[in-house]
Every structure is written in structure tokens, then in C-alpha cells.
Amino acid sequence: MSVTSNKVSLPVIKRLPKYYRYVLEMQKNGVVKVSSSELARMMGTTASQVRQDFNCFGGFGQQGIGYHIDVLADQISKLLFSENKLDTILIGTGRLGRAISGYLTAEARGYHLMAAFDKSPEEIGKTLDCGVPISNIADLEALCAGRVPDVAVLCIPRDSARQLAPILVGMGIKGFWNFSHYDLSVDYEGITVENVHLGDSLMTLGYRVRNEHQD
Amino acid sequence: MSVTSNKVSLPVIKRLPKYYRYVLEMQKNGVVKVSSSELARMMGTTASQVRQDFNCFGGFGQQGIGYHIDVLADQISKLLFSENKLDTILIGTGRLGRAISGYLTAEARGYHLMAAFDKSPEEIGKTLDCGVPISNIADLEALCAGRVPDVAVLCIPRDSARQLAPILVGMGIKGFWNFSHYDLSVDYEGITVENVHLGDSLMTLGYRVRNEHQD
Structure with a gap:
């Protein structure tokens, strides 16, 4: 009010x-x-x-x-876009992370994917389709020291998100596009968070389909 | 009310x-x-x-x-799950569709992925990681004639979604998990739709990051 x-x-x-x-x-x-x-x-x-x-x-x-x-x-x-693109990092380059990186670089204006991180030795050193190399998550702070990203996209499991979030907030991240099952918005009131809970969406759909189409 | x-x-x-x-x-x-x-x-x-x-x-x-x-x-x-899994088809097996198929088969209970469809000759005949083969979208109605799926997951562009939706509704689909940019919920009031507009989510995030962190 x-x-x-x-x-x-x-x-x-x-x-x-x-x-x-x-x-x-x-x-x-x-x-x-x-x-x-x-x-x-x-x-x-x-x-x-x-x-x-x-x-x-x-x-x-x-x-x-x-x-x-x-x-x-x-x-x-x-209103929605700006000449000044938001510097963005992707954390987690599994199947979902790679699909999402396509959105960031092709479909959505206003974002600049500056780096991608993973912890898997099989991923580190590879390159995303958009040309951004995949770095070791252990080098996160060192690689972002010169230019603090505005936005972090989290395509990692719940526990990894919980561990990384305070580090990212400490680095100066202003916004999260969060695909982990961890609700960042509850912890960080001053930070902008878009939680995309795909699992929740699927559970909601299941409940509704079963209950709205009964009898 | x-x-x-x-x-x-x-x-x-x-x-x-x-x-x-x-x-x-x-x-x-x-x-x-x-x-x-x-x-x-x-x-x-x-x-x-x-x-x-x-x-x-x-x-x-x-x-x-x-x-x-x-x-x-x-x-x-x-409440959220049921012994009777919902028969589900995936339409569109690009990067997003494949990432999503992982959710359907591994992370989310209550769904049974019975078939996957694409229109690209390069995709048709291949198999998803979960073992489900990718069929030609032209065979959609024939392949689902014997057993009508409950849920369709749409990982296809806007125009394809608009064209396919009435066919799927006609087949007897009860629910959509819709990743296309087309708002199915407006057209089909009796059908359960979970729209996941990743592009919208990203635009909202951008607006909020830029406006909440100005001045």
C-alpha cells in the first residue's frame, strides 16, 4: 500500500x-x-x-x-531492451544450460554472454555454439574480477546454487535467471531474481490435468 | 466470486x-x-x-x-503425483526439447513419455537419451490413434504451435506444457495449459535489473 x-x-x-x-x-x-x-x-x-x-x-x-x-x-x-547490454554469465553447461544459452545469444536482445562455467572436466575447455568458451567454475571470481557481470544464469542443481549464490552476490551480481530448484528470491531481497522452476510447472500441470478432467 | x-x-x-x-x-x-x-x-x-x-x-x-x-x-x-502416469508426447526435439525430455523422464514423477516428434529429417529416426525414438510429425495422428496422449509438450516455434494446437486438441489432448511463444491458454479455455515463456522471463529480468539498479 x-x-x-x-x-x-x-x-x-x-x-x-x-x-x-x-x-x-x-x-x-x-x-x-x-x-x-x-x-x-x-x-x-x-x-x-x-x-x-x-x-x-x-x-x-x-x-x-x-x-x-x-x-x-x-x-x-x-522499456524492455537497452543499448547497454547486460553482461551475463552462464553457470552450468549441461543440456538445459546449452539450450538456454541459445536464448541468451539469439532470441533475447539486451544480454551479452561474456562467459560460461561448469565444474565437469568433460565440459571445461569446450565451446558453446555461440562461441563462448566453457571455463572452470573454480576460476569464477578470478575471471570476473576485471568486469563484474550484471546477470548470472544458474542451470545447476539446488545445492550448487545455494553454495554459489552468496559468492555471486558478493561479486556484485544484480540479477539471477535461476533454473535451479533453489528459491533465490527468498534469500536475497535486494537482488532481482527470475526463478524458472520447470519441475514446479510440470507438477502443477499434472495436478490440474488429473483434477480438471476427472469425472 | x-x-x-x-x-x-x-x-x-x-x-x-x-x-x-x-x-x-x-x-x-x-x-x-x-x-x-x-x-x-x-x-x-x-x-x-x-x-x-x-x-x-x-x-x-x-x-x-x-x-x-x-x-x-x-x-x-x-496430490501432485499419481500411480497412473500421464501419457505424454514431446513435439520438437531441438536443444530445448531434449533438455526438457530429461525433466519428463528423470526429474518429474507422474509422466510417461510415449513418443517424440520433429519435422527435421536430421532428427527423425534418432533416439532421445531416454530411449524414445523421434518420429515424423507428419505421422502424429496415425501414431497416437491407438492411445491418445494426455499431455503434449511443445518445444516448437510460435507458428508451428499455432498450427498444431487445434489438431492436438482435436485428438483429445488434455494438457499442454507449452514452451512456444504462442499463448495457448487464451485459445483453449477448457484445456489445461502451462505456458513457460522463457523469452518473457528474460525480458522481465532485464527490465527489473536495469530499473531497480538505476540511480
Whole structure:
């Protein structure tokens, strides 16, 4: 209840990428303008919510006459991305880590993968598809001493994440993209954490499929 | 506002796997009992919420004297998993699909990966690490005719997901674990969908890191 006016709430921030996807698709299809109610239908929400969300970022155009797709695409893009890419390190180069490195280098703008680490002797010395070499996790602090990364992507087991997190926070990491089963967000309130709990997602799906399709 | 009393709300269901992870960890560490306030601290919520959540499933024990860890683990496990595994197909066996197949077969209980599909001639005929062969997506309906899968995991691009979704729904698929950038949940209200939008997650992280660590 005591939110500062400049601070946009997390649920609104989390909807931005979804708006962006729908806006880009309309742009691709040659749509020029869109109303808040049309956007709401695509997003599965209400027109009032769309207008409220956009007002958090200055409004994105005049209400009543609809939003210009090009303006929306441009404004949301400026919010989501930046000329200054976030220096990023990947920790854990197993199958998931390698799949994720593709996202970082190809699909997602705004990130620069500067190094990758693993503890397995079989991985160290190899190179990711994007050309980044895999270093020994033991050299983490030495290799990042000259240039502190902004973001660490954790594709490692729960216990490794728990051990490494305080070291990474101590190094100055500002954000985590966390695929381990360890909830970093509970421990580090000042740090930005996106937990992606694939196991949780799969358990939730199983519960819902079994319970919503019973009898 | 007109929720039927038997129906547990989605946010409560989504918290179950997280409770399960914390309960399993306590069990591993030899903890015998836990209070709702201790659980709340771990979960980053309130004791009242914990009690409310558990009451949706019958309470999991007596309030006031704390919850028995073994009872909690057993009861939540029964909710999340089932003897009857969900027949599951994987569509898209690129790097992400292969990483995900590991989750399905090793880390997550309750699923049986019965088939995998791809359209790339280089993939078709190969075998996943778990032993499941990769079939031609053109044979999807023929191969699933005898035994309709419960769940489809989509690790394919947006446009492929949009084209395949109505076919899969027509076949009788009850749930999707969707990694494509296409929001299936908007189109298919009766079908259970877990959208995992990795790109959205990464954009959200970028916005938050840049904005929370300015000035």
C-alpha cells in the first residue's frame, strides 16, 4: 500500500513482454492501430487493465482513438531492451544450460554472454555454439574480477546454487535467471531474481490435468 | 466470486510444488514437525496463508501443534503425483526439447513419455537419451490413434504451435506444457495449459535489473 509512484508493480512489469509479443505480431500482420479492448481480448484481460498498465509507463498514446502499433512497439521495446547490454554469465553447461544459452545469444536482445562455467572436466575447455568458451567454475571470481557481470544464469542443481549464490552476490551480481530448484528470491531481497522452476510447472500441470478432467 | 467449493484456485495449486520442495528438504534434514509460521517464512508468505492453503486440501493435520513433516510429504505427494502416469508426447526435439525430455523422464514423477516428434529429417529416426525414438510429425495422428496422449509438450516455434494446437486438441489432448511463444491458454479455455515463456522471463529480468539498479 506504500508503493512509490515511480515504481511499477511486478505484475505489470511481467505483462510487458506479453504485450510486446502481441504488438509485434500485429505489426507483422500490417495492423496500424489497436484499441484497449482489442488488446485486452488477446491478453485475456480487461480494457481497463490495459489502460491502467499503459498509464504506468506514460500512456503510450491517446486514449479513445486507439493505440498506434508502431508507437506501442517502439515504446515497449525501449522499456524492455537497452543499448547497454547486460553482461551475463552462464553457470552450468549441461543440456538445459546449452539450450538456454541459445536464448541468451539469439532470441533475447539486451544480454551479452561474456562467459560460461561448469565444474565437469568433460565440459571445461569446450565451446558453446555461440562461441563462448566453457571455463572452470573454480576460476569464477578470478575471471570476473576485471568486469563484474550484471546477470548470472544458474542451470545447476539446488545445492550448487545455494553454495554459489552468496559468492555471486558478493561479486556484485544484480540479477539471477535461476533454473535451479533453489528459491533465490527468498534469500536475497535486494537482488532481482527470475526463478524458472520447470519441475514446479510440470507438477502443477499434472495436478490440474488429473483434477480438471476427472469425472 | 462464484467459485465452487471443491475447486482449488490456481494460485493455491501453483504453490503446492513449492511447499513440496521445502517439506522434502526438511524431511531430508531430519525435521519432524513444522509450524505454519516457520513454513510461511520459508515460502515468503504469512502463516495465515499457509493454513488457508492447506485447508483447501483437508488441512494436513492438526493446527496448533504443528504439521508432521512425514504426513505433509505424503499428503502433498499424493496430490501432485499419481500411480497412473500421464501419457505424454514431446513435439520438437531441438536443444530445448531434449533438455526438457530429461525433466519428463528423470526429474518429474507422474509422466510417461510415449513418443517424440520433429519435422527435421536430421532428427527423425534418432533416439532421445531416454530411449524414445523421434518420429515424423507428419505421422502424429496415425501414431497416437491407438492411445491418445494426455499431455503434449511443445518445444516448437510460435507458428508451428499455432498450427498444431487445434489438431492436438482435436485428438483429445488434455494438457499442454507449452514452451512456444504462442499463448495457448487464451485459445483453449477448457484445456489445461502451462505456458513457460522463457523469452518473457528474460525480458522481465532485464527490465527489473536495469530499473531497480538505476540511480
